[in-house]
Structures are given as C-alpha cells and as structure tokens.
Amino acid sequence: MGRRVALATIGFCLVFTVLAVALRTAWAWQASVAAMRQELAQVDQVFNRTLAKAIWEMDRDALYTHLASAGQVTSVGRVTLKIRQANRSGEMLEHRQPGWSHSPRMPSLLRTLSYEPYAGAKEDVGELTLEGDERVLLERLRDEVASIVITQLIQSVLLAGLIMWMFNRSVTVHVQHIARHLAALSPETLDDRLVLARRPSRPDELSKLEAGVNDLQGSLRDYLARQRRDERELAAHRDRLAELVHDRTRELEEANARLQTLSRSDPLTSLPNRRHFDELKDVEMRRSHRSGQPLSLLLCDVDFFKRYNDAYGHACGDRCLQAVAQVLRESFVRAGELPARIGGEEFAVLLPGVDLAGALRLGERLCKAVEARAIPHKASEVAPHVSLSVGVAQFDAVTMERFDALLQQADEALYRAKSGGRNRVAS
Numbered sequence: 123m124g125r126r127v128a129l130a131t132i133g134f135c136l137v138f139t140v141l142a143v144a145l146r147t148a149w150a151w152q153a154s155v156a157a158m159r160q161e162l163a164q165v166d167q168v169f170n171r172t173l174a175k176a177i178w179e180m181d182r183d184a185l186y187t188h189l190a191s192a193g194q195v196t197s198v199g200r201v202t203l204k205i206r207q208a209n210r211s212g213e214m215l216e217h218r219q220p221g222w223s224h225s226p227r228m229p230s231l232l233r234t235l236s237y238e239p240y241a242g243a244k245e246d247v248g249e250l251t252l253e254g255d256e257r258v259l260l261e262r263l264r265d266e267v268a269s270i271v272i273t274q275l276i277q278s279v280l281l282a283g284l285i286m287w288m289f290n291r292s293v294t295v296h297v298q299h300i301a302r303h304l305a306a307l308s309p310e311t312l313d314d315r316l317v318l319a320r321r322p323s324r325p326d327e328l329s330k331l332e333a334g335v336n337d338l339q340g341s342l343r344d345y346l347a348r349q350r351r352d353e354r355e356l357a358a359h360r361d362r363l364a365e366l367v368h369d370r371t372r373e374l375e376e377a378n379a380r381l382q383t384l385s386r387s388d389p390l391t392s393l394p395n396r397r398h399f400d401e402l403k404d405v406e407m408r409r410s411h412r413s414g415q416p417l418s419l420l421l422c423d424v425d426f427f428k429r430y431n432d433a434y435g436h437a438c439g440d441r442c443l444q445a446v447a448q449v450l451r452e453s454f455v456r457a458g459e460l461p462a463r464i465g466g467e468e469f470a471v472l473l474p475g476v477d478l479a480g481a482l483r484l485g486e487r488l489c490k491a492v493e494a495r496a497i498p499h500k501a502s503e504v505a506p507h508v509s510l511s512v513g514v515a516q517f518d519a520v521t522m523e524r525f526d527a528l529l530q531q532a533d534e535a536l537y538r539a540k541s542g543g544r545n546r547v548a549s
C-alpha cells in the first residue's frame with residue numbers, strides 16, 4: 123500500500139510540476155515582453171530628442187550615430203527612422219541587428235519626433251519605430267524556464283517525500299502491525315489485545331479499527347468458551363446415553379436368556395422340556411454318526427402314577443414328579459448327559475458316549491436311587507414306594523436313519539419293562 127501511495131504521490135507531483143512550469147513560463151513570457159516594452163520606452167526617452175534635433179539641424183553624422191546607438195541596445199532588433207520633408211516623400215533610415223527577423227509577438231513602439239527650436243514653435247520632423255528582438259526574449263526565457271523547472275522539481279520531490287514519510291509513519295506502520303497481529307491470532311492468543319504504538323489526540327479511523335479488532339477478539343473468545351462448554355455437555359449426555367443403552371441392552375439380554383431358559387425348561391420340575399430334548403437329540407445323533415461314538419437313550423415312566431394321583435391327590439402327584447426329577451438331575455451330571463421331562467410322568471435321558479450295557483447299568487442305578495428316596499406309594503402293586511420302569515435302547519447308525527427309530531426302540535423296551543412286572547429296566 124505504501125508503495126502505491128508513493129507512486130501516486132510522485133505521479134501527482136510530476137503532473138503538478140508540468141502544470142506549474144507551464145503557468146510560470148507563460149507568466150515569465152508576459153513579464154519579459156513587458157520588460158522589453160519598458161526598455162524600448164527607455165530607448166525612446168533617451169534618443170527621441172537627440173534624433174529630432176539631428177533631423178532639424180540636418181546633421182547626418184549625428185543622425186547615423188544616434189540611430190546606430192539606439193540599434194545597439196540589446197533588446198532592440200530594428201530601429202526605423204522616417205524623416206518628414208516638406209513637399210517631398212519622406213526618407214527612411216533603418217538600423218537592424220544582424221539576423222533579426224520580424225515577429226508579430228514582439229513589442230514595438232512608434233513615436234513621433236518633434237522639435238521645438240524656440241518656445242511655441244513645435245514641429246513634427248519624423249517618426250521613430252523601435253521593434254524588439256525575439257532572440258533576446260527567448261534567451262532570457264530559456265534561463266528563466268530552466269530555473270523554474272529546477273525549483274519546481276525540488277519542491278515536488280520534497281513534497282512527495284514528506285507525504286510518503288508522513289503516510290508511512292502514521293498509517294503504513296500501524297496497518298502492518300495490525301496485519302501481523304491478525305496473522306498470529308489463534309484460539310490460544312485471543313486474550314492478547316491489539317495495542318497500536320500511537321497516541322492520537324482524537325479517535326480516528328485507526329483507533330476505530332483497533333477497538334473493532336479487540337471487540338471481535340472478545341466476541342470470538344466468548345463464542346469459543348460457549349462452544350467448549352456445549353461440547354462438554356454434549357459429551358456428558360452422549361456418555362449417559364451410551365450407559366443407558368448398555369444397561370438396557372444387558373437387561374434385554376438377561377430377559378432373553380431367561381425367556382430362552384423358560385421356553386426350554388419344564389415349569390414343574392425345571393428339567394429340560396420336550397422342546398429342548400428334541401433340539402439336542404438331533405445334535406447328539408449327528409455327532410454319534412460322525413464320530414462313531416455310541417449314543418443311548420433311557421425312557422422312564424413312574425409306575426401306577428394314575429393311582430398315586432388318585433390316592434394322594436394331584437398336588438402330591440406334582441411333588442412326586444419333582445422328587446423324581448431331582449433324582450434324575452443328581453444321577454446324570456456328566457457333560458452331555460441330558461435328563462428331560464418329555465411327557466406327563468415320562469422322563470427321558472440322553473446318554474452320549476454310553477453303549478447299551480452302560481445304559482442298562484445307569485438305568486439300574488437310577489431305579490435304585492428312586493427307590494432310595496422311598497416316596498410312599500400305597501396304591502402300587504409292585505412296591506410300597508414310588509418306582510420306575512425304564513426302557514433302554516442304543517442308537518445304531520446302520521439301521522436307524524432318524525432319532526424316532528431310537529425313540530421307538532426305547533419305547534418298546536419300556537413296554538417290555540412294564541409288561542415284565544414294572545420296577546425294572548429292560549432293553
């Protein structure tokens with residue numbers, strides 16, 4: 123900006139110099155013309171009377187001498203003398219500077235020459251014409267113009283320098299300071315106020331700019347503080363929301379797990395129900411098929427349970443079923459063993475990795491465990507306490523394509539246990 127102002131100032135000063143030189147040259151020309159006119163008038167004053175006298179006295183030598191003297195004056199270009207003679211056309215005498223030529227711009231002076239030989243006898247004897255020499259005028263003007271140009275140029279250069287120095291000191295330095303301050307501005311430096319190194323007597327444009335920058339910094343600082351506070355609150359809300367979602371998800375997962383357990387367990391005995399049994403039976407059958415490991419099934423039925431209900435009541439019947447279920451739970455605790463309630467008073471036990479002989483042994487052990495609980499059963503024909511009939515079957519991958527075949531085989535074994543006298547294990 124400072125450079126542009128400097129160039130504009132120099133340009134203005136040059137234009138001003140040209141105009142001033144032109145104006146002052148015109149004045150100088152007029153002044154020179156006036157001075158030359160004055161000089162011609164002085165020449166006339168000096169020579170008018172002597173020339174008139176020389177004409178009157180017909181003194182040719184004096185006439186030529188005076189004419190030449192008048193023509194020698196520097197500013198005079200040509201002197202013309204017209205001598206009047208009675209009854210004859212007048213005589214013309216002339217003296218001109220070498221190389222002189224007529225110019226309409228040059229001043230000239232025409233004077234009548236009168237002689238008064240005695241008082242009251244004044245007589246016109248001729249006319250004197252003085253014309254200025256333009257070369258003299260131009261030479262004087264050249265010197266004048268040179269001095270005008272030099273002084274005007276010095277004035278302009280000094281003026282331009284002064285304006286540039288003042289502009290730089292009072293504007294450019296502070297604008298550069300403001301630019302540096304703004305460039306270094308960041309959220310961390312918003313507290314650093316802009317202070318210009320100047321003391322104006324009255325607030326001016328730079329003072330307003332300084333105050334404006336400081337106000338803007340203040341507003342920005344407040345805005346950023348508000349924004350940071352809002353962001354913190356937002357983050358806290360977000361955390362609370364995430365916590366809430368996490369809690370709700372956990373509760374939902376727990377409820378789902380509970381629902382899964384409920385849907386897959388028998389409400390009376392808490393043993394796995396028929397649905398759960400059906401899900402796992404196919405899994406175990408496929409595993410046995412793949413691995414070649416044996417898989418056996420026990421089908422258990424409480425003997426004369428209808429009579430039990432009739433003798434002790436339905437509620438006691440429920441408690442009896444719960445007791446039998448507890449025995450089953452305690453008897454089959456190895457990984458993979460699955461006791462389940464699959465019907466009213468019917469239970470099944472899936473025994474992966476157990477062959478028929480092993481299953482028979484486990485069936486016997488189960489019957490003994492139920493017997494050991496000694497739940498009285500006065501209506502039973504086979505024992506004074508609750509007893510079980512157990513049918514045992516082993517899965518055969520060659521003959522059994524589906525689990526139903528194993529189930530049917532175990533059911534037939536159970537039938538044989540029942541028909542064989544109950545309270546026993548059959549295969």
Ligand SMILES: Nc1nc2c(ncn2[C@@H]2O[C@H](COP(=O)(O)OP(=O)(O)OP(=O)(O)O)[C@@H](O)[C@H]2O)c(=O)[nH]1
Pocket residue numbers: 390423424425426427428429431435436437438439440443465466467540
């Ligand atoms: N208390 C009670 N009784 C049940 C439940 N489910 C089935 N029962 C009863 O169990 C009895 C089963 O009778 P049956 O199928 O004739 O069998 P059983 O009387 O045991 O005769 P056998 O099996 O031949 O020894 C029925 O009377 C059903 O009402 C139950 O959840 N609670």
